[in-house]
């Protein structure tokens with residue numbers, strides 16, 4: 001969301017809170033009834049009218065986003081009230097719906113509540129006050145739901161941008177790993193999508209990819225960026241980052257599930273990885289996915305002790321390690337996606353936005369000093 005969008009959403013909250021006149025659509029085939037309804041609600045709301053379901057659907061089609069509530073008669077020619085409201089519910093589920101009916105027909109009422117998401121029905125004849133109260137409480141519900149939607153959108157954006165900011169800051173601790181977390185996330189998502197995992201899982205993979213190395217935040221800089229081989233002691237410290245990462249995220253409810261994935265991204269299929277020497281499917285699927293993505297990115301990136309390997313060499317190395325370091329089936333799938341992976345490696349930021357679930361429709365700009373180094377141009 002851009003700052004303009006944010007301003008707009010805040011303005012809409014203020015407008016809703018200030019009881020800006022809401023729009024109500026009244027649908028009734030009898031002119032006298034229509035006028036009576038109009039008189040009852042006039043003043044408090046902007047009123048739109050229609051004489052039958054078809055006409056009313058046209059109004060909803062053009063002005064649906066402005067309409068907060070519909071009051072519809074049930075018994076109308078052309079299209080019954082429930083039929084009309086059912087159609088509205090398909091295209092504009094947010095609109096609150098009230099049905100006016102001449103008699104209690106349990107089947108109609110039950111179907112209206114279930115199929116049309118009916119807010120309330122009112123028996124005819126009714127007192128104007130009764131209608132006013134029903135419309136008022138319907139509008140209250142609409143305003144509350146609108147607030148919730150705005151807050152949810154903002155909360156989601158805040159979450160996404162915070163995760164991206166942490167991930168970027170983490171990568172820039174070491175100039176050699178700049179852009180690493182984003183690329184690992186991208187390769188993981190390409191692989192996960194091919195496995196036809198659902199959007200919720202893909203979103204969790206995205207978060208886990210961005211944060212998989214979060215434990216490195218507590219690894220001393222002199223070890224993290226050492227220009228040469230680590231001593232055994234230093235390597236032990238370095239190897240603690242998956243467990244440290246797990247501890248950092250495990251108590252955050254939203255991140256609890258991914259903590260196990262963060263912890264297992266250095267485990268190996270044959271049980272020689274760390275920290276727990278898990279074997280085969282003891283390693284969570286997402287941990288195995290991130291391990292492949294992580295290793296591929298490490299190989300195709302320049303490190304202090306070597307220049308980047310070519311894409312082809314990295315893919316051959318993955319093939320060589322199927323069944324030992326990597327889950328063989330998953331690894332084969334990764335190899336079969338070689339072209340997509342290579343394309344993503346060359347232009348990670350743009351391709352990432354195509355795959356991102358969490359960042360969908362959110363504008364996120366990386367400050368130039370956090371831009372990935374050109375180390376991946378192999």
Ligand SMILES: [Fe+2]
Nearest residue numbers: 212213265266
């Ligand atoms: Fe790692």
